[in-house]
Amino acid sequence: MHLSLSRVHFPVTTLGPGRRLGIWFQGCSIRCPGCISADTWGPGHRRVSLDALLEHIQPWLAQADGVTLTGGEPFEQFDALLALLQALRQRSEGDILVYSGHSLEALAEQLGQTRGLIDGLISDPYQEHSEQTLALRGSDNQRLSLFTPLGEARLAHFQRPLHASDKALDLMFDAAGSVWMAGIPRRGDLLRLRDLLHSQGHQIQTSAHTSKRR
């Protein structure tokens, strides 16, 4: 079993409770206007085996409070998603939160097959003209659904408005010196960051310039 992977990171602190393992799938055909993750739209060129991915994340799984699967669109690689969910459930006691740009109704069949494996799901496409007032969501049309007792225990308190104290972004540097962000930026955050860096003589290009986010 292989999957197209964008990246993995630990710890992520902006996409669910605690210090989380984040796994970004590569590939999304939904293409919401205004999405900030346009780098995950294409099919990508990094296909990894599930076994290699599990070996890579094993040290983090032992420390993680939970796992967030996002992208890209995880449900567009459903067989790999299902196998990964089964493996994560066996290896971790943390909660599993999944982001999808598909509606809850459109995912009904797949969710029947993931019963007991997904604790919380944030569904529905990002809408750049909807308000953004809810925790963990990029636009207010997106729904947080809880499917398990663990999801209720760990994620129910995110059925609430955004708080001013909610952290929006994790900033990360990779081995090549590139910086990238995880989380749910507030509207205009990336353009403000670009302007701030530009005023200090730096150049930054983000997909918010051309479009977008979940």
Ligand code: SF4
């Ligand atoms: S917001 Fe999510 S579902 Fe929408 S285009 Fe971006 S990655 Fe795809």
